[in-house]
Amino acid sequence: MGALALVAAAIAVGLAALGAGIGNGLIVGRTVEGIARQPELRGTLQTTMFIGIALVEALPIIGVVIAFIVLGKA
């Protein structure tokens, strides 16, 4: 049971990191392009990026929490 819990936690954290990485990469890439094109819109673009990163990372955080719960209860 302990070994299965480790595998489950590892899969959860791995997929969470994958999701966060891909999501953040897309968001930051588009934002950097936008800021490079129009530096005067930096404030607006940063705000949108800030909200986007937060929403993208919400579910991976839950994934990591579930991984730690599985490890703790095993």
Added chain:
Amino acid sequence: MTEYNATFRKYIKYMFFLLSIFVLGYGFTPYHSIFLGLILGSLFSLFNLWSMYSKVERLGQAVIHKKKVKTLGSLSRLLMGGLAALIALRYPQYFHLLSVVVGLMAIYIIMLIDSLMQAIRS
């Protein structure tokens, strides 16, 4: 003050308002473990908010000055969630696990509601 800083201050204000409600709930209701869990989760959520704000600000400055930024601090934010869960698992008599998880999501719920309100107003 830029729009970005104003948005950050607004979210901080809402988070402190929510935290004060949780503290009142802890003080005046018999559900101590639930409200303590919400307070713990919200404090970690507040750290995540500050972390995102500072990293995004640094990225914006780096783009303007044509410098590089190594990370956005995602790992530290993910591990903060894990740390909150570990504390709740270590002290289950003080912190209700589910309420810690809900507290962790507090800032994201605030952001969603704020975005919806802005969309409805415009």
